[in-house]
Amino acid sequence: MPLVKATAIILQSRRWGDADRIVTCYAKTLGKIRGVARGARRQKSRFGAALEPFTVCRLDLFEKTGDSLFRISHVDVVSSCHSLREDLGLMAAAARMVNVVAAVTPDGDPDPVLFETLEQGLASLCQSEDPACTALLFQIRLLGLTGFRPQTDHCAACGKTRMAGAPQFSPLAGGLVCIPCAARQHTRCVALSQGSLAFLQQAIRLAPHLVTRLRAAGQVREEVEAAIERYVTVVSGRRLPPADFLSRAPQRVQEAVSSVRGRL
């Protein structure tokens, strides 16, 4: 069993058996992997709280031939991002970001740029005054990095470059579609205003250090969030909790927090 050292971001952490924990993480040099930490839930565990979601850490891993599950033998925390767990809005947005990474990336396919994007995304979330918007911009960039860049230059279904009428975003086609193609889509398209289209195009094209300055509110925010939400659902094959779901149901906050923690 060779020892592998990796810098990784914890995406999800689940109970396993009586005392163990299984974590899904995105490692810079290994991509998305899963590992088991034996005894991680014992009171005096050597892992402590190091395997919590959003934590950036250095892992010592043992790889067993023929087994996709690594054994985690040691963890050093690089950044705990603990502020993301102290605010419900930040926690929900951070959970959305790591859940989308877990859902749309293949196992064992490392992309150092994706790793850095997630690391920077979580760091910028700590400073964000609008966590759901930061999570939205992160998802648009992530879709681009994973081969699912929303198509806004031509019809995503037939390729036509000149499209008349109000822009229609097809979650199934992965971008704007022309009116005849919109009518042929099996699921309803999201109508975008020109302002929403301009926001989406800027979010796709702006350099990462500039994109965090983008702001959206009102109709633009609602339309782009709806388009990306539905597109991510298609790409990942399932519905994930939205970035602001805790603030949508304040009367059920405790249930929602339990739900988030259960998924992480």
Ligand SMILES: [Zn+2]
């Ligand atoms: Zn078309």
